[in-house]
Amino acid sequence: MKQCIVTLDMEGVLTPEIWIAVAEKTGIPELRRTTRDEPDYDKLMRGRLAILAQHGLGLSHIQKVIGELRPLQGSKEFLDELRSMVPVVILSDTFEQFASPLLRQLGWPLLLCHRLVVENDRIINYALRVREQKQKAVAAFRQMNYYVIAAGDSYNDTKMLLEANSGILFRAPDNVKHEFPQFPTVETYPELLALIKKAIQEAQ
Amino acid sequence: MKQCIVTLDMEGVLTPEIWIAVAEKTGIPELRRTTRDEPDYDKLMRGRLAILAQHGLGLSHIQKVIGELRPLQGSKEFLDELRSMVPVVILSDTFEQFASPLLRQLGWPLLLCHRLVVENDRIINYALRVREQKQKAVAAFRQMNYYVIAAGDSYNDTKMLLEANSGILFRAPDNVKHEFPQFPTVETYPELLALIKKAIQEAQ
Numbered sequence: 001m002k003q004c005i006v007t008l009d010m011e012g013v014l015t016p017e018i019w020i021a022v023a024e025k026t027g028i029p030e031l032r033r034t035t036r037d038e039p040d041y042d043k044l045m046r047g048r049l050a051i052l053a054q055h056g057l058g059l060s061h062i063q064k065v066i067g068e069l070r071p072l073q074g075s076k077e078f079l080d081e082l083r084s085m086v087p088v089v090i091l092s093d094t095f096e097q098f099a100s101p102l103l104r105q106l107g108w109p110l111l112l113c114h115r116l117v118v119e120n121d122r123i124i125n126y127a128l129r130v131r132e133q134k135q136k137a138v139a140a141f142r143q144m145n146y147y148v149i150a151a152g153d154s155y156n157d158t159k160m161l162l163e164a165n166s167g168i169l170f171r172a173p174d175n176v177k178h179e180f181p182q183f184p185t186v187e188t189y190p191e192l193l194a195l196i197k198k199a200i201q202e203a204q
Numbered sequence: 205m206k207q208c209i210v211t212l213d214m215e216g217v218l219t220p221e222i223w224i225a226v227a228e229k230t231g232i233p234e235l236r237r238t239t240r241d242e243p244d245y246d247k248l249m250r251g252r253l254a255i256l257a258q259h260g261l262g263l264s265h266i267q268k269v270i271g272e273l274r275p276l277q278g279s280k281e282f283l284d285e286l287r288s289m290v291p292v293v294i295l296s297d298t299f300e301q302f303a304s305p306l307l308r309q310l311g312w313p314l315l316l317c318h319r320l321v322v323e324n325d326r327i328i329n330y331a332l333r334v335r336e337q338k339q340k341a342v343a344a345f346r347q348m349n350y351y352v353i354a355a356g357d358s359y360n361d362t363k364m365l366l367e368a369n370s371g372i373l374f375r376a377p378d379n380v381k382h383e384f385p386q387f388p389t390v391e392t393y394p395e396l397l398a399l400i401k402k403a404i405q406e407a408q
Contacts, residue, residue: 003300003319003333083312084304095208098290110314112348115207129207130349139208140344144316145334 002147002203005177006196007138007160009152010092010111013170014075015102018066018094019048019147022114028055035156045126059097069103076106078189083109084147086200089141091134091160095126112137137192147203149196168192194199206351206407210400211342213356214315217374218279219306222270222298223252229269232259238257239360249330262325263301271305280310282393287313290353290404291344295338295364299330312343316341338364351407353400370403371385372396 011017023031030051038044052062082088090111092099097116105111112133117125131137138148138160150157150164153171158180161167169177169185170192177185186192215221227235234255242248256266286292294315296303298322301320307313316337321329334340342364354368357375362384365371373381373389374396381389390396391395 001319003331060294080312084308087314087316089314104288107311108284108313110291110293112209112291115205128209133348136348140348141352144337144340 001201003145004200004203005087005089005146005148007089007091007134007141007148007164008133008152009154009157009160009170010090010099010102010108010113011092012153013151014079014090015071016069017099018069018102021069022065023096025068026055026057049076049123051125052123059116059118059123060121061122066098067157069102071102071105074189078193079106079109081193082196086196088112089137091137091150093156094134132159133164138163139172147199149199151188151196165203168195168199189202206403207349208404208407209291209293209345209350209352209356211293211295211338211345211352213281213304213338213358213361214294214298214306214362214376216357217276217355218283218294218310219275220273222302222306225273226266226269229272230259231259248355253327253330256327262276262326263320263322264325266327267301267305270302273306275306275309278393281396283310285311285397286400290400293341295314295341295354297337297360336363342367351403353403353407355396355400369407372399372403 008014020032023029028051031048033044035041035044044139078176079088088109090109092113094113095116096113097118099111099113101148103111103121114126114128116123117127134157138150148164150160150169151170152160153169155176161183167183169183172185184195186195212218224236225232232255235252235324237248239245239248283292287344290300292313294313296315296317298317299320300317301322303315303317307315318329318330318332338361342354345352352368353370354364355372355374358366359380365387373387375391376389388399390399
């Protein structure tokens with residue numbers, strides 16, 4: 001049996017979508033826009049940061065808002081059980097400063113993501129650590145001779161799933177399920193845990 | 205500021221040396237032998253597994269012995285504080301089946317290590333996932349554009365420290381300190397935390 005590692009997307013798999021939650025809690029609907037509305041990620045992010053600046057919302061305010069969020073129901077128990085049987089890494093395109101209030105509640109699992117550039121509490125920019133970081137992390141773990149089992153919920157996880165030895169869609173929208181019929185799809189944590197256990201058994 | 209990740213050796217830094225503890229708890233002094241006594245690691249490991257077989261000690265017995273061990277005093281608090289400020293990965297040449305009772309007590313941090321080959325509770329072999337895995341993991345994280353801060357206590361950590369952007373010796377024996385004077389050396393968790401914070405500030 002080969003050694004396995006599990007990589008999980010964060011938002012939508014373990015936690016709520018952060019920008020959507022921030023939009024709701026701040027009452028700024030423009031912050032709900034996602035890459036579905038604006039495919040150019042850089043344009044989307046610059047727009048988001050401009051909106052925060054216009055409303056005078058600094059990092060500490062946003063962190064307070066995020067601190068009121070809870071991980072998805074059952075996600076902590078799922079993650080604890082998963083970590084007791086296999087190494088787990090969370091791969092997300094969020095930012096360290098946004099994720100930490102949620103990671104604390106999840107018991108500090110390892111998260112690899114990006115970082116905001118902050119000056120005196122003002123979010124002045126964002127810095128992508130590396131492009132296609134989810135896919136690259138999976139490739140690196142394979143290079144380290146791990147059998148990688150990856151799970152995610154959205155289009156931007158599919159490169160990670162394709163790079164992995166075993167890919168699983170969790171609560172994915174229909175268009176993603178339809179476009180990537182090669183990946184098994186599940187809707188609940190017990191189902192996801194069962195599929196991961198099966199993949200571990202089959203790891204060669 | 206560049207994004208940082210911290211890699212830590214496990215035995216001697218966060219937990220006791222597992223084989224020495226097993227030697228003491230089972231009363232089999234030959235199990236105390238280390239790579240200092242037998243530089244050929246494969247020969248050493250085959251000797252250890254033969255001794256376990258001779259004494260009829262299966263994996264479950266060894267795991268029970270390891271389950272009675274406690275992480276080093278203060279290590280859990282150190283690790284919790286560290287994980288609240290930076291991603292942390294433990295790199296060890298131990299085996300997953302040995303480490304899990306200790307990882308549980310440490311709150312399931314991510315550990316990358318090796319694996320024992322077990323059949324019906326008999327440890328029949330060991331499988332190194334990859335040679336020089338600590339060094340290779342650090343190289344992979346650097347490739348992912350992380351600034352890597354590594355800490356370890358022994359000779360077999362020095363390649364990892366050399367590969368890292370910033371290397372720190374923790375409770376290292378004098379010969380290692382002497383041979384690698386380029387690495388700062390510390391003896392306590394507060395000192396280690398302070399050095400890591402300094403490295404994070406300086407990360408470029």
